[in-house]
Amino acid sequence: MRASKLFARTLREAPAEAEVASHQLLLRAAYIRKLMAGVYTWLPLGLRTLRRVEAIIREEMDASGAQELRMPIVLPAEPWKITGRWQTYGQEMFKLKDRHDRELGLGPTQEEVVTPLVAGEFGSYRDLPVNLYQIEWKYRDELRPRFGLLRGREFLMKDAYSFDRDVDGLRSSYRTMFEAYERVFGRCGLDYRIVEADPGSIGGDVNHEFMALAAVGEDLFVSCENGDYAADVEAAQASTPEPAPPGDREEMVEIFTPGRPGIQDVAELLGRPAPDLLKCMLYDAGGRTVAVLVPGDREVNQNKVARALWPAPVRLFDDADFAAHGFVKGYVGPQKMSEDALVLADRSVRGGANWVTGANRIDHHVTGANVERDFRVDRWEDVMRVNEGDSCPRCGGRLHIGRSIVVGHIYQLGTRYSKPLKATFVDEDGTEQPYQMGCYGIGLSRIVAAAAEQFNDEAGLRWPKALAPYDAVVIPTNMDQAAVVETAERLYGELAELDIDAVIDDREVTAGVKFADADLIGYPVQIVVGKRSLQSGTADLKVRSTGQRSHAPLAQAARAAVDLLAGAP
RNA sequence: CGGGACGUAGCGCAGUUUGGUAGCGCGCAGCGUUCGGGACGCUGAGGUCGCGGGUUCAAAUCCCGCCGUCCCGACCA
Numbered sequence: 001m002r003a004s005k006l007f008a009r010t011l012r013e014a015p016a017e018a019e020v021a022s023h024q025l026l027l028r029a030a031y032i033r034k035l036m037a038g039v040y041t042w043l044p045l046g047l048r049t050l051r052r053v054e055a056i057i058r059e060e061m062d063a064s065g066a067q068e069l070r071m072p073i074v075l076p077a078e079p080w081k082i083t084g085r086w087q088t089y090g091q092e093m094f095k096l097k098d099r100h101d102r103e104l105g106l107g108p109t110q111e112e113v114v115t116p117l118v119a120g121e122f123g124s125y126r127d128l129p130v131n132l133y134q135i136e137w138k139y140r141d142e143l144r145p146r147f148g149l150l151r152g153r154e155f156l157m158k159d160a161y162s163f164d165r166d167v168d169g170l171r172s173s174y175r176t177m178f179e180a181y182e183r184v185f186g187r188c189g190l191d192y193r194i195v196e197a198d199p200g201s202i203g204g205d206v207n208h209e210f211m212a213l214a215a216v217g218e219d220l221f222v223s224c225e226n227g228d229y230a231a232d233v234e235a236a237q238a239s240t241p242e243p244a245p246p247g248d249r250e251e252m253v254e255i256f257t258p259g260r261p262g263i264q265d266v267a268e269l270l271g272r273p274a275p276d277l278l279k280c281m282l283y284d285a286g287g288r289t290v291a292v293l294v295p296g297d298r299e300v301n302q303n304k305v306a307r308a309l310w311p312a313p314v315r316l317f318d319d320a321d322f323a324a325h326g327f328v329k330g331y332v333g334p335q336k337m338s339e340d341a342l343v344l345a346d347r348s349v350r351g352g353a354n355w356v357t358g359a360n361r362i363d364h365h366v367t368g369a370n371v372e373r374d375f376r377v378d379r380w381e382d383v384m385r386v387n388e389g390d391s392c393p394r395c396g397g398r399l400h401i402g403r404s405i406v407v408g409h410i411y412q413l414g415t416r417y418s419k420p421l422k423a424t425f426v427d428e429d430g431t432e433q434p435y436q437m438g439c440y441g442i443g444l445s446r447i448v449a450a451a452a453e454q455f456n457d458e459a460g461l462r463w464p465k466a467l468a469p470y471d472a473v474v475i476p477t478n479m480d481q482a483a484v485v486e487t488a489e490r491l492y493g494e495l496a497e498l499d500i501d502a503v504i505d506d507r508e509v510t511a512g513v514k515f516a517d518a519d520l521i522g523y524p525v526q527i528v529v530g531k532r533s534l535q536s537g538t539a540d541l542k543v544r545s546t547g548q549r550s551h552a553p554l555a556q557a558a559r560a561a562v563d564l565l566a567g568a569p
Numbered sequence: 570c571g572g573g574a575c576g577u578a579g580c581g582c583a584g585u586u587u588g589g590u591a592g593c594g595c596g597c598a599g600c601g602u603u604c605g606g607g608a609c610g611c612u613g614a615g616g617u618c619g620c621g622g623g624u625u626c627a628a629a630u631c632c633c634g635c636c637g638u639c640c641c642g643a644c645c646a
Contacts, residue, residue: 009596012607016638017639036637037637143643144640146640262646280646281644281645294645299644300645305644327646328646475605477604478604510605511605511606513608514607515606516606517607519606528605
């Protein structure tokens with residue numbers, strides 16, 4: 001490729017809209033351009049990098065025995081209504097209507113398409129297992145698109161779906177994908193962690209996330225200092241404290257706490273630490289009132305509450321709910337909860353006694369509230385968000401919270417989709433069985449952003465060679481000297497013969513501009529030919545990722561570039 | 570959806586407070602000098618100042634409405 005023809009106009013300054021490094025650099029280096037919030041055009045350089053990610057994934061998926069297909073992006077609403085996701089995906093799904101007023105959606109993921117498809121084709125246990133995948137653009141009307149490609153409304157995703165006759169088969173298919181994912185992210189050169197995760201709106205049971213480490217990552221994960229536990233913060237657990245010893249139980253006393261609705265307010269007024277207070281959050285779970293109890297210094301993890309109450313849709317009480325049920329916001333306590341309400345306490349509440357909590361009366365709290373004597377707990381569950389420094393549920397070690405970008409997520413769905421969609425096969429004994437399904441996603445466009453986030457410096461992008469749009473760039477520094485241009489062209493030709501995908505920067509600009517652009521775009525190897533090097537009969541080489549510089553006789557320069565590339569990260 | 574900021578040439582910005590001929594840098598085009606880490610000089614093109622309405626002799630500037638973009642938040646009683 002000739003830089004003089006390449007559709008890539010680099011920017012000296014980052015557009016004001018870009019905040020994070022990956023977004024700024026991908027714009028500056030002419031990989032992407034924005035069309036609207038969360039939607040980007042992929043320029044030639046960006047598309048080449050995206051395709052390299054795609055090639056790696058396709059190779060590993062094919063090697064794992066999965067088969068590629070292509071499903072539609074425009075989808076009918078009906079199957080989505082059957083699985084309930086037309087509702088649960090809600091506003092996040094792009095919805096539209098055709099000219100006959102039929103409801104359609106743009107695919108955010110395709111369980112509702114692939115499941116009936118397989119049921120219609122592979123209806124016998126003899127056909128199983130089968131794993132189908134596609135690499136396709138996905139659409140999600142994100143609450144807040146941000147950070148360029150990191151959270152877009154249109155993004156490229158590899159989604160795979162496995163179908164097995166039983167749970168053992170599912171586990172085996174899952175294991176195969178797990179290992180394929182390790183190879184994919186390893187080959188992409190990413191620094192990543194595998195964590196236990198929350199299934200989110202996809203549903204299902206066992207699942208893992210593959211997280212690329214990044215300071216700007218939106219996803220928090222918990223890891224044990226001893227390395228035996230790692231989990232998404234939405235799913236993470238901490239070890240549960242010992243139950244409080246029986247013993248001194250204060251009387252429950254109502255106290256006057258005017259204008260002190262918050263935990264901090266009350267703690268300050270009474271001069272007691274927040275963990276002495278009992279936080280009582282009210283939720284509506286499909287019409288039923290649920291009181292969730294956690295210690296005052298803790299936060300409720302709503303995902304965990306939702307899982308505990310599955311399949312009821314869980315939402316926090318709003319002002320209307322408070323009014324309708326006669327609760328006073330800011331002064332809620334679990335005492336005298338009605339029979340039809342559910343009292344759900346985090347297990348850590350067992351570790352406390354003599355709680356300070358709301359008195360269910362404006363401007364009043366109580367002290368000395370105790371489980372059983374003063375309020376009942378219907379269920380003990382883990383519903384708490386893990387904090388930095390909590391104890392590891394495996395070994396008791398210290399838990400640390402880190403930031404990352406989720407680049408892959410794999411799920412054991414079981415029959416979550418096959419049952420409602422009545423997708424069944426005939427088993428060996430002649431009975432109809434729902435498929436045991438798994439689904440497996442990788443965000444390709446997000447990998448590009450995550451890699452840009454992990455591999456950059458002041459000068460620009462520093463791709464691992466597996467992801468760079470080209471392998472090398474040849475830079476003739478003196479375009480006015482025929483001998484320089486000739487030599488550079490010859491080198492460029494030699495590289496092609498050696499199967500190196502190179503760019504020759506034949507633009508009529510000064511050397512400084514070429515160097516700056518080469519660093520910005522992130523060609524793994526730079527080969528410089530100029531007046532100076534011609535005199536000494538050598539070419540100057542630089543490895544972008546390490547900054548390492550070297551020389552090679554002109555006759556061996558192409559060969560030297562190949563070797564440097566082979567040795568580069 | 571709530572809060573905040575912003576919207577002036579392809580990009581980065583000034584001008585808005587105090588209404589009066591729309592500017593700077595980069596980039597772009599032409600000519601010349603340069604030529605190994607974002608060169609220099611001269612000349613030039615490029616803007617319905619986000620959109621609509623209002624106030625005014627006069628609006629980028631003041632007022633109202635809308636749109637767009639970015640940031641923070643969107644469970645913590």
